[in-house]
Amino acid sequence: MSGRMIVAGASLGGLRAAEQLRAAGWTGGITVIGDEPHPPYNRPPLSKEVLAGKASFDSLAFTPKASATDVEWRLGTRIVSARLAGRTVELDDGAVLSYDGLVVATGMRPRRLRCPGPVAGRHTVRTIDDAQVLRDELIRPGARVVVVGAGFIGCEVAATAVGLGAAEVTVVDPLPLPMVAPLGEPLARELRRRHEERGVRFVLGAGVAGFEGGDRVTGVVLADGSVLRADVVVESVGSVANTEWLEGNGLDLSDGVLTDGQLRVGGRPDVVAVGDVARFPNARYDGVPRRVEHWSVPTDSAKHAAKVLVAGDAGPAPFAPLPTFWSDQHDFRLQSFGAPALGLGDIRVLDGDLTGDVLVGYHRDGLLVGVVALGGLSAARTAARYRAELLQQPALTPQGALS
Amino acid sequence: MKVVVDMNKCQDHGQCVFSAPDVFRMDDDGRLAYVPDPDDALRDEVEEAADVCPLQAIRIED
Secondary structure: OOOEEEEEOOOHHHHHHHHHHHHOOOOOEEEEEEOOOOOOEOOHHHHOHHHHOOOOHHHHEOOOOHHHOOOEEEEOOOEEEEEOOOOEEEEOOOOEEEOOEEEEOOOEEEOOOOOOOOOEOEEOOOOHHHHHHHHHHHOOOOOEEEEEOOOHHHHHHHHHHHHOOOOEEEEEEOOOOOOHHHHOHHHHHHHHHHHHHOOOEEEEOOOEEEEEEOOEEEEEEEOOOOEEEOOEEEEOOOEEEOOHHHOOOOOOOOOOEEEOOOOEEOOOOOEEEOHHHEEEEOOOOOOOEEEOOOOHHHHHHHHHHHHHHHHOOOOOOOOOOOOEEEEEEOOEEEEEEEOHHHHOOOEEEEEEOOOOOEEEEEEEOOEEEEEEEEEOHHHHHHHHHHHHHHHHOOOOOOOOOOO | OEEEEOOOOOOOOOHHHHHOOOOEEEOOOOOEEEOOOOOHHHHHHHHHHHHHOOOOOEEEEO
16 A cells, blocks of 8 residues: 555654554555654643643653554644645745545544733643743642632643642632533532632633733632732633634534544545544434544544545544543542533432542433543442433434444 | 563552453452463463553563
8 A cells, every 4th residue: 555644743643643543554655644752652740740740741752552653753843834625835944745544543632711811921731841840830838829710621720730839829710610511510619619629719600801910820810800829820711623724625624623534634534633622423422523632532533534535435433432531639539431421411429429539420411421420430330320321322313323 | 472570669559460461350359360371372361461462561472
């Protein structure tokens, strides 16, 4: 097999795509292009073990499979545009590369707050470089930390900052409870209690209007005019898809890149998308295309997409992963299987009770669609028992294609 | 096939157990136990287990 596959993006999704193209039988060239200078590395520890200094930055590097040792890596290189009709991409160094197949794996970048005030002292946590700079600031004695955004990353960073001995850690969010959008009220309420018990302060139902300070930030101004003193600000307010380079090809880029049920882009047999940039319909559920920012998605989607790209139309059954995610905060872990966000209207405690190790079930039309465990290892074990049940559930609607 | 798990990295997520139940299991204390020299016929599932390990603690040697 001659020709070349181009993988756009050199994080987990890009690495797995390269490996899975080989596993699917592609013997031609593979070029992986990524804008970070680092070879692929594991991001979840950036807000936890690595930020806490319990693991080294060097420990994050993925070890590529032996089958992928002949892959060409172009790191520190950005793709500026693509012409899908002509099968070419243009790089920021001016080079134009042609391809036989293209994998879109360019992922997300942190959304930034657009408020008046200084920029220095405000951080995000997406890359190794982000985490290194943030760690240096968090370990300054007496640091007052304000985290904007009470989602998973914000709450993980807050927990890590408390563990590092920060003088004050405050989490601000316009919603009434932390992590309430993905988890629903019962767990979110309990998570707030556990965080507060361990030293995190929450200012909820509050928007950020701006930042105070001269050369660098000294305070966060809330919408009601009050000010939280801050030496370090972490912005964890969602993410933006890296799809600008795909503009001009008639694609739906309204939220990531839209794919069909086989992860194909724009109805083309030669372009697929993987990882959190892909907005795909999951045949396991309701057929509504969604982006999924779980760590498991790049690996699952790369495996499927590589087969589709190499095998052409004779692809496998539609992509239907069972989503899974975890989050470590303080001394407890959240472990989820399935799609809790699809069952927020019917939440039941399935095992244990909310103040201890607990397993919560999320239902739609009476059907279990997701579980979340909170607590120690025994809670996670209970969640694992429900995983098999979730795998057996029928698709939610006729738009889902599982029989 | 030789399998090595870096137990300093492992945090007992158990994802490997779903991928390769013949090789990995959680013991009664919820800690990982595994077969260090599984049959080569299990290579695909062990590779899958290594892929899905959140801590990337599983290494396949030879």
